[in-house]
Amino acid sequence: MGGMSAPFVLLGLLWDGPKHGYDLKHAYDRTLPRAKALGFGQVYATLGRLERDGLVEQVGQDRAGGPDRTTFAITDAGREALERWVAEVEPPAPHVGSVLLAKVMVALLWPDTGRATAYLAAQRKAHADRLRELTAAKSAPGAAFGDVVAADYAIAHLDADLVWLRTTLQRVAQLPSGVVG
Structure with missing residues (x-):
């Protein structure tokens, strides 16, 4: 898994509330335990694209004894995009x-x-x-x-x-x- 679905999985993980990129990476790996793990760099690059597209926003910075951690939240546009993606029937693999x-x-x-x-x-x-x-x-x-x-x-x-x-x-x-x- 990766490619087109990773951004939507991250949006889905933000549905119930804001999270740091670090937490999103681990939640992604737990949610898709048999898929290839998502690297931290890929998580942050994907969050950057989602933010650029208005689907997530930064809602805080946290420095709990370590590096700065940016907290991301899904936007209304992100919720709408995720709902459209989930509702779209996946064509059977050829x-x-x-x-x-x-x-x-x-x-x-x-x-x-x-x-x-x-x-x-x-x-x-x-x-x-x-x-x-x-x-x-x-x-x-x-x-x-x-x-x-x-x-x-x-x-x-x-x-x-x-x-x-x-x-x-x-x-x-x-x-x-x-x-x-």
């Missing part, structure tokens, strides 16, 4: 651009199906192993709600990939004389 699909298609270009079969089997094992890890993590005692929801999302995608990998392996096995052509 999985035709995935690296997994590209590797399988390239493996299928080789005249001998042995390589494709070996790759598909290895990839299926990696997916199954990750599925077991996520299932264990989400059912661990004291697992945070956000971790469980993020694991559910990843598990659903892994399940879909596993079905596709299994189907593709079956299709390759049914090819005449083991040739993809």
Whole structure:
């Protein structure tokens, strides 16, 4: 996660009240525990853009025994922008651009199906192993709600990939004389 969604996640974290950039960074990482952590520099650069666009404003400075900490608050325009973003239905991802699909298609270009079969089997094992890890993590005692929801999302995608990998392996096995052509 990053790109276009990070500014809106930060706006969402400001919904219930002003926060320092430091607190926003840690709240972001807690809110999206399975996403790539957001760096402090990225947080402050994003807050700067949000402020420039009138979506957040500085509401205070605090020097609690350390460096100055600027407190940011969401503006009315920020609330409106966030509400529009959340209400906008996300187009389903066009999985035709995935690296997994590209590797399988390239493996299928080789005249001998042995390589494709070996790759598909290895990839299926990696997916199954990750599925077991996520299932264990989400059912661990004291697992945070956000971790469980993020694991559910990843598990659903892994399940879909596993079905596709299994189907593709079956299709390759049914090819005449083991040739993809």
